[in-house]
Amino acid sequence: MRMAQCSCSCGNDQKIRLIYSCSGAADVGKIADLVARRLDDDEWGGMSCLSGIGADLSGFIESAKVADNIMIDGCPVGCGRRLFSQKGLPCSEVVITDHGLVKGSAPATVEVVERVAGEIKAKFSGK
Ligand code: SF4
Numbered sequence: 001m002r003m004a005q006c007s008c009s010c011g012n013d014q015k016i017r018l019i020y021s022c023s024g025a026a027d028v029g030k031i032a033d034l035v036a037r038r039l040d041d042d043e044w045g046g047m048s049c050l051s052g053i054g055a056d057l058s059g060f061i062e063s064a065k066v067a068d069n070i071m072i073d074g075c076p077v078g079c080g081r082r083l084f085s086q087k088g089l090p091c092s093e094v095v096i097t098d099h100g101l102v103k104g105s106a107p108a109t110v111e112v113v114e115r116v117a118g119e120i121k122a123k124f125s126g127k
Contacts, residue, residue, distance in 0.1 A: 017045035020050045026075065027105075053087060072094045
Protein backbone atom coordinates (compact mmCIF):
# COMPACT_ATOMS: atom_id res chain seq x y z
CA MET A 1 0.00 0.00 0.00
CA ARG A 2 1.32 3.42 -0.92
CA MET A 3 2.40 5.37 2.14
CA ALA A 4 0.39 8.51 2.75
CA GLN A 5 1.79 11.90 3.56
CA CYS A 6 0.13 13.32 6.65
CA SER A 7 0.23 17.06 7.13
CA CYS A 8 -2.15 17.39 10.06
CA SER A 9 -1.16 17.49 13.72
CA CYS A 10 -2.03 13.89 14.53
CA GLY A 11 1.62 12.89 14.88
CA ASN A 12 1.56 10.57 11.89
CA ASP A 13 4.84 11.38 10.20
CA GLN A 14 4.82 8.63 7.59
CA LYS A 15 6.56 9.70 4.43
CA ILE A 16 5.55 9.02 0.87
CA ARG A 17 7.51 6.05 -0.48
CA LEU A 18 9.19 6.76 -3.80
CA ILE A 19 10.77 4.02 -5.91
CA TYR A 20 13.65 4.57 -8.29
CA SER A 21 15.34 2.16 -10.68
CA CYS A 22 18.77 2.27 -12.29
CA SER A 23 17.03 0.97 -15.45
CA GLY A 24 20.44 -0.01 -16.76
CA ALA A 25 21.11 -1.71 -20.09
CA ALA A 26 22.04 -5.00 -18.44
CA ASP A 27 19.44 -7.69 -17.92
CA VAL A 28 19.45 -6.99 -14.18
CA GLY A 29 18.89 -3.29 -14.98
CA LYS A 30 15.83 -4.30 -16.97
CA ILE A 31 14.62 -6.38 -14.06
CA ALA A 32 15.20 -3.44 -11.71
CA ASP A 33 13.00 -1.31 -13.95
CA LEU A 34 10.24 -3.91 -14.24
CA VAL A 35 10.25 -4.56 -10.49
CA ALA A 36 9.93 -0.83 -9.80
CA ARG A 37 6.97 -0.64 -12.17
CA ARG A 38 5.41 -3.70 -10.60
CA LEU A 39 5.69 -2.18 -7.12
CA ASP A 40 4.14 1.02 -8.48
CA ASP A 41 1.29 -0.94 -10.08
CA ASP A 42 0.71 -2.64 -6.73
CA GLU A 43 0.60 0.82 -5.08
CA TRP A 44 3.36 -0.25 -2.71
CA GLY A 45 5.06 3.03 -3.61
CA GLY A 46 5.20 5.56 -6.39
CA MET A 47 7.82 5.18 -9.08
CA SER A 48 9.79 8.34 -9.74
CA CYS A 49 12.40 9.26 -12.34
CA LEU A 50 16.07 8.76 -11.56
CA SER A 51 16.86 10.79 -14.67
CA GLY A 52 15.01 13.73 -13.16
CA ILE A 53 17.33 13.57 -10.16
CA GLY A 54 20.38 13.32 -12.41
CA ALA A 55 19.20 16.34 -14.39
CA ASP A 56 18.89 18.37 -11.17
CA LEU A 57 15.25 19.12 -11.80
CA SER A 58 13.97 20.85 -8.69
CA GLY A 59 10.63 19.04 -8.50
CA PHE A 60 12.31 15.65 -8.38
CA ILE A 61 15.01 16.79 -5.96
CA GLU A 62 12.55 18.39 -3.53
CA SER A 63 10.30 15.33 -3.61
CA ALA A 64 13.24 13.04 -2.88
CA LYS A 65 14.35 15.17 0.07
CA VAL A 66 11.17 14.40 2.01
CA ALA A 67 10.33 10.89 0.79
CA ASP A 68 11.20 7.39 1.90
CA ASN A 69 13.32 6.57 -1.15
CA ILE A 70 13.82 2.99 -2.31
CA MET A 71 16.57 2.60 -4.91
CA ILE A 72 16.52 -0.55 -7.03
CA ASP A 73 19.92 -1.08 -8.61
CA GLY A 74 20.60 -3.96 -10.96
CA CYS A 75 24.07 -4.82 -9.70
CA PRO A 76 26.59 -3.86 -7.01
CA VAL A 77 27.98 -1.02 -9.12
CA GLY A 78 25.04 0.81 -7.62
CA CYS A 79 24.58 3.64 -10.11
CA GLY A 80 21.33 4.81 -8.55
CA ARG A 81 22.74 4.73 -5.01
CA ARG A 82 25.83 6.63 -6.14
CA LEU A 83 23.76 9.27 -7.89
CA PHE A 84 21.68 9.83 -4.78
CA SER A 85 24.85 10.03 -2.70
CA GLN A 86 26.33 12.64 -5.03
CA LYS A 87 23.16 14.72 -4.65
CA GLY A 88 23.17 14.31 -0.86
CA LEU A 89 19.87 12.45 -0.94
CA PRO A 90 18.98 9.51 1.31
CA CYS A 91 17.85 6.14 -0.02
CA SER A 92 17.54 2.51 0.93
CA GLU A 93 19.13 0.37 -1.77
CA VAL A 94 17.98 -2.95 -3.16
CA VAL A 95 20.39 -4.78 -5.51
CA ILE A 96 18.81 -7.21 -7.95
CA THR A 97 21.86 -9.53 -7.94
CA ASP A 98 21.34 -10.01 -4.19
CA HIS A 99 18.13 -11.86 -5.10
CA GLY A 100 19.73 -14.97 -6.59
CA LEU A 101 20.25 -13.52 -10.05
CA VAL A 102 23.47 -13.33 -12.05
CA LYS A 103 24.17 -10.30 -14.24
CA GLY A 104 24.25 -11.43 -17.86
CA SER A 105 22.24 -14.57 -17.17
CA ALA A 106 19.08 -13.13 -15.67
CA PRO A 107 15.99 -13.38 -17.86
CA ALA A 108 13.38 -10.74 -17.05
CA THR A 109 10.48 -13.13 -16.77
CA VAL A 110 7.17 -12.35 -15.13
CA GLU A 111 8.00 -14.94 -12.46
CA VAL A 112 11.33 -13.31 -11.63
CA VAL A 113 9.80 -9.84 -11.45
CA GLU A 114 6.98 -11.02 -9.18
CA ARG A 115 9.34 -12.93 -6.90
CA VAL A 116 11.76 -10.04 -6.44
CA ALA A 117 8.93 -7.56 -5.94
CA GLY A 118 7.53 -9.80 -3.22
CA GLU A 119 10.92 -10.11 -1.55
CA ILE A 120 11.33 -6.33 -1.52
CA LYS A 121 7.91 -5.89 0.07
CA ALA A 122 8.81 -8.45 2.72
CA LYS A 123 12.18 -6.79 3.40
CA PHE A 124 10.59 -3.43 4.05
CA SER A 125 7.42 -4.63 5.74
CA GLY A 126 6.69 -2.59 8.81
CA LYS A 127 9.11 0.13 7.71
S1 SF4 B 1 23.60 -0.51 -11.21
FE1 SF4 B 1 24.47 -2.09 -12.58
S2 SF4 B 1 22.76 -2.62 -13.97
FE2 SF4 B 1 22.22 -0.65 -12.99
S3 SF4 B 1 22.93 0.95 -14.43
FE3 SF4 B 1 24.59 0.57 -12.92
S4 SF4 B 1 25.96 -0.94 -13.92
FE4 SF4 B 1 23.96 -1.01 -15.01
